[in-house]
Amino acid sequence: MGYFVRTLQLLSTCVAISLVGSLDSWTVPTSTWSFVILCFCFVVTFIILIIESLALHYCFPFSWGDFLLCHACYLALFCLLVSIIYPATYVQFLFYTPSWDHAIAATAFCFISTVSYATEAIWILGWPQTGDFTGYTGSLPFLLKMLETLVACVILPFISNPYLYMDHPLLVSCVAVYSICFILGIVTILLNLANCENRLPISSSVFHLVLSLLSVLLYIGALVLWPLYQFDEKFGGQPERSRDVSCQHRLTNYVCIWDQRLAVAILTAINLLIYVADLVYWARQVSVGTEDQPGDS
Template sequence: MPGSNLGSSATTTRILVKVTCMTILLSTSVAISLVGSLDSWTVPTSNWSFVILCFCFVLTFIILIIESLALQYCFSFSWGDFLLCHACYLALFCLFVSIIYPTTYVQFLFYSPSWDHAIAATVFCFISTMAYATEAIWILGWPQTGDFTGYIGSLPFLLKMLETLVACVILPFISNPSLYMDHPLLVSCVAVHSICFFLGIVTILLNLADCENRLPISSSVFHLVLSLLSVLLYIGALVLWPLYQFDQKFGGQPERLRDVSCQHRLTNYLCIWDQRLAVAILTAINLLIYVADLVYWARQVSVGTEDQPGDS
């Protein structure tokens, strides 16, 4: 009886996940159509919003096919962890679009059919956010049948998810080449964000695939080295970016009013100075998250060392 109840509950949850996926596909497809119909291809944040929505649609469509054909049993990694990771990440991505898209694009539009389309796109994007959040809640209530490894929901995963999420928020702003192409050190700052984001994604995938035990060093030391490298890179970016963007001695623009792009309020995008400031603030925020990650893994390595038997 308990086993049948467990199986019935798992089946119900999978059905609910499929229904949520179809709701997400509908809402994201409408949002993609609305965003794509607007003449906003010169606005970096609008382009990134379009890309994120397309990514959400494609990945959710693939997951729906896998669930419908019961192909998840063909994978060696934890499917439950992957589904929960997918729902959490894409909920945050859609929430990011729901906030960034209206604040960096919609607010600069006059009331017109384009304004109505942009507002509707924001609404459907928020619906996708709620659907992904609901899916994550349902998956968290999934009966413990071996679908989870315990990594999702742990502090290391939450920190890594925050790091990569903040990096995703930074990417639309640094997609404007005019922010950094005048100086190679600013280009290196962009490289830092890209490298750390890539390392974060690889780390999550290694954990989901349970491949960390195959590394030549212990898992704690591996994470400690990556965290230390990321902290050092971010410290460099946090110093160089404001120095060359806002210090007049290094060709920066210290005052917002002197930026020509900020003098025309009716432009339909954030001015260059605001984008530079956004990158600086987000870099500082991500550095704090990386420091917390570093402290966590330093403690793990320290505890692991103390637990080792002493030399005779």
């Protein structure tokens, strides 16, 4: 079944890439982001197919089952985000244009990719829990970390427009916060998949607690600074959407500047809540003296 599902994944993402790439949408950040995400899904799936065909996965020092489950969950959510964000921020502006059919077809194939990756994740969850699994990918810490990085991935296309923050150094620091926390989340997941946390000079729980606390503090700063400098007139912001010139031309094929600012503010608040939940979890683990890895519980 694995080869059939991955073949479907490759075909659906390849068609979606071709359709998205055929549209003149390179000036639209969310459309470009969708194209990059689809290319990433295709390349990763193709590499995994080659690795398994040559039986090279036995040479890796980490749990291959955990890696496949992580890959399937992430790419299913990535494709789901593209299936939602691409039509919501780009396709709707193409109504009654020649590109409408191509954009709708691209969205449909993105959804097919979502279903195929979700099917793979469900199939892997049905595997016998042998040495191929450490249990980390089925734990609450992994779920929280996955959500944190996914929300950060959604923020990235909106902040790819330098007009949103280049006039204020403190807004540039907010962009740095999103990037740093995203990188820390990816590194944490990789450390767990490779079982490298036991080599750290401090316990696993304390390590995660420190990272979660740092991320919460950074996101609190971003949640204060971003709306303050984007929507408060005293700091050069625009409190009303109607005053944004880019929002007055509804024939444009992109989300207006004010909406992009609002989207980043909302996503920052959502991710802060996820980081707080992560912090509470690890604070409880430390307080009760739990030093085991999440996968060992």
